[in-house]
Amino acid sequence: MKKRIVSAVLCTAMVAGSLAGCGSKKAEETTAAATEAATEATEAAEEKTEAAEGETEAAAEAGSYDTANMPEVTLVYAEVNPLDTIVGQMATDFKNKVEELSDGKITIDVQASGVLGSENDVLDTMLGGGGTIDMSRISAFALNSYGAKKSMLLSIPYTFQDRAHFWNFATSDLAQEFLTEPVDLGLGVRGLYYGEEGFRHFFFVNPATKLEDLSGLKIRVSNDPVMTGMVSGLGANATVVSMNELYSALQTGVVDAAEQPIANYYSNAFPEVAPHLLLDGHTLGAVQVIITDEAWDKLTEDQQAILMEAGKYASENNRANSENKENEVLEQLKADGVTVTEVEDKAPWKEACKAVIDENTADQAELYQQILDMAD
Template identity: 50%
Template structure:
């Protein structure tokens, strides 16, 4: 299998070299445009910081001709409402950072492979994957399916872990536990394997649902757990790392097709820069977050052996990877 995996530095240099001196001069001739970007998480999360890096690089490379109006903390709506708007003509939102698992809900079967439990063994595994032809094929999937959006770049917000009001020590503690379950096969299969009760809850209502006892537990990357103050009401987190929080930033095709080649190059290069920025901060941010959580009274329980978790998830792993077994094997191969 032919792979095109570049070193990180070379990858960025290639992207930024899209801009010759003549191209930079010609940017002045471009009209000024403003693109609205939606983010469901606060700006201080890994996702929010990646978005901000993208915004700043776009505005720098375009010399202010392209402005990104970044709206964080779900101001523009939840993931589904934003996506529904972006798939329609004349959307007032052009860019959206979303999770791969959300794209799976809209029929992106290749993206669904990224959310199969225990697919990525490490962050390094994921970032090796992002520089491959396999990753590009998955990023192109929404456009190929006619969803009206185009994938721009990847990011990750850390491995996702369960957190709860009462301490969870093992897989056995999930039986009959009321857990917030997103409407995707991977999460539904995971909770079924853990023998938990899946309760649908909108992300915007997650805090209040935990606070009132509608649900007992949920799952998030550790940075989001802190930024959204979930630890104030659910002070227990178990580091099972069932999936990596893979992120894909998309743009409406209507917007993309209206851009000049120079403008497209700017967004592409800025996406590469933001992706690399995310890679740099993700691990270091997580370690700081863990320290902060402990200081604020949270209890972090490590998982030294994921075997019982993988065994509980055998059925959903088998079912999820069957969507495209060849492609899934390719994703796994980048761990080497």
């Protein structure tokens, strides 16, 4: 279009030159007017082109999906915690964004508060096939027991110095390798995105304020070798209890303590039976959302892209909101009379866990060091 405008300007100039050669004052005036008009037209055309290019770029960034011809699909999403927790809010953010981007053609049916079973129950169902659960939010290291060795590194105690350290990892190319590890192993699921629910801390039925107080206590853990080894290293007795049974286990003395992120501790009413919180921050509550290959393969390319875009949105919201939410809950716990003790020096705790750290990172030492090096 610009070429045509430039040609018009040149032609006008040539005509104007011929008229000027005849000594016509009127021709000179006509030439000036024509040139000015052509210049204005050129500038207007350029502005219009730039505006159109900007609109195209904006549309590309926003994502454009063919929802008119998109088949309708419902995906069942399992969440073991209530919707008012940090991870529950992440599920809601994901659901809302997916349904918005798909114009309602994709429905995310969030089943929260563990109604579909414990995390291990959900994973067994998903890995076993059958299609009753399509998606789930899991602990980032929940697939350790199923052979996902890379994800085990995220559960190593005292790995992440702070939240910024974790998010440096979660937004890196290396994190994508971790998410696709289940695919490489043929487990039948794949990771979509990361989130976090804050650092995990111990809480007790009876007062405990220092490392020595853990000696001989029965501490609930999930069925995970790293967690079991960590608790043993700290001098306590690791006891495997499902999340759904933890409240009664604390109430009846089956266990003396457990560990959870602060928001989950509060939302599951654990302060009622274990009102002593010890902030040691042994592990960051890194989480990921996974989907079965069976469900993923049934989606169109646009639907898959929508899930990825919504996952990025939910992850970014989680990053922005989790620390504020955690701080609010902590203040509420203190107001409710929970005893909160901050561990000032974590070096003895980390030293006590040295054996489990070394044992579970030895065969992936270089990869683990890459994670450590991501600290600011």
